[in-house]
Each structure stands twice: as structure tokens, then as C-alpha cells.
Amino acid sequence: MYCPFCRHPDSRVIDSRVAEDGTAIRRRRSCPECGRRFTTQESVILMVAKRSGVTEPFTGQDRPRRAAGLPGAAC
DSSP, X not given: OOOTTTOOSOOEEEEEEEXXXXXXXXXXXXXXXXOOEEEEEEEOOOXXXXXXXXXXXXXXXXXXXXXXXXXXXXX
């Protein structure tokens, strides 16, 4: 993670917490070069790889169709 102040390519995580809504992680970081502190927020985006090779964000709207296909997918 680059420092936003001096652009040093490394930083140290001081504290990590789950955000209020539970969808992201907030990290408090410190730059070893300039010593300044900054906060980052990290979140996950689920992507689905289609058979055609196209990737798209997972929306969860096709849940009934996926549930119908699960018995055939079980090993």
C-alpha cells in the first residue's frame, strides 16, 4: 500500500476493524518513511466467471436457478 503523503511503497498496519455495516475492513496504517498515519477501507467484490470467459459482478438475483443446479453439481 503506497503512502498517500510521500508515495513510499510500503506501510505497516497498526489496527484493523470491521466497518459498522460489516461489508468492509478499515485499517489504520503507518508509513515507515515519513511516519504519518492514514486509514484505508477494503471491501470485497464477488465476481462470477461465465463459461464464455466473461466476468461480471455477483448480484444474487438468480438464486432460484442456482439452487436448482446444486444437486447436479455435488460430487
